[in-house]
Amino acid sequence: MPTPAPQGIHKRSLLRNDVYESIRDAIVDGTFAAGERLRDPELEAWLGVSRTPIREALLRLERAGLVIAKPGRATIVAPLDPASTVNAQQVVASMHELAARLAVPQLGGPQLAAMTESNARFEHALMHDDVELALAADDDFHAVFLDACGNGMIPDILEQALPLLRRVERQRFSSRSARHSVTAHAEIIRLAGMGDADAAALATRENWLSLGAGAED
Incomplete structure (x- = not known):
């Protein structure tokens, strides 16, 4: 998954909502394309946060219909439905x-x-x-x-x-x-x-x- 290069846009104290909004906006603006796999390590490196807020954000995005989680397999960006x-x-x-x-x-x-x-x-x-x-x-x-x-x-x-x-x-x-x-x-x-x-x-x-x-x- 081609994530944006780290640019120091976030600090360790990043609020959970900011993590959610960053991933959400990247999906909405096409940075993450429909069907693209979202990998925790790459998201962590991009946002500079631990896995916990990443997983919480992905759960919110799943409820919002923007990602599809396949247990034990992958989380992908939902196609336009x-x-x-x-x-x-x-x-x-x-x-x-x-x-x-x-x-x-x-x-x-x-x-x-x-x-x-x-x-x-x-x-x-x-x-x-x-x-x-x-x-x-x-x-x-x-x-x-x-x-x-x-x-x-x-x-x-x-x-x-x-x-x-x-x-x-x-x-x-x-x-x-x-x-x-x-x-x-x-x-x-x-x-x-x-x-x-x-x-x-x-x-x-x-x-x-x-x-x-x-x-x-």
Whole structure:
């Protein structure tokens, strides 16, 4: 397994969550390809930690559907599975819909301005084929609802479901079809600015469900 060269990116005191996020992100961004075997010694050398946090991270990744553990044999990166992706997409869409419905009555000018600014960065990133900046701007856009919704369980649920979609998002954000979301975001902002929580929530849900239709969030 070709792991990244050690670069001192982690210390011995690395938190378990950081180990999980490092491996998760390497799977999502394609550093570890679908079907690739993940070997504990190589992961330990890369991250500079012991086997215990590595194994804990792999268990979490298995529950998230990103790796497949074969007892006594190997742990491999899970291939993209259409059924699992649809399941995750439905959960993510529902959670963002709920967040929008709860958040819109709480929003003011600064939050709407933040969404507008994030969408502008999102559009700029897509125009310049910058997938990383597009993902970051898209996250910032949706984070406004998540931060304002007042329900702390929603981010926890998204933490498990969203990584499965992230690999698909990266593919979409590298294509022109993703530019549909700029318009979808603008409509969400318009509805939220009107105080129409139900319409903004439904528009948010459709934005996420459009992922499988080739015009993704």
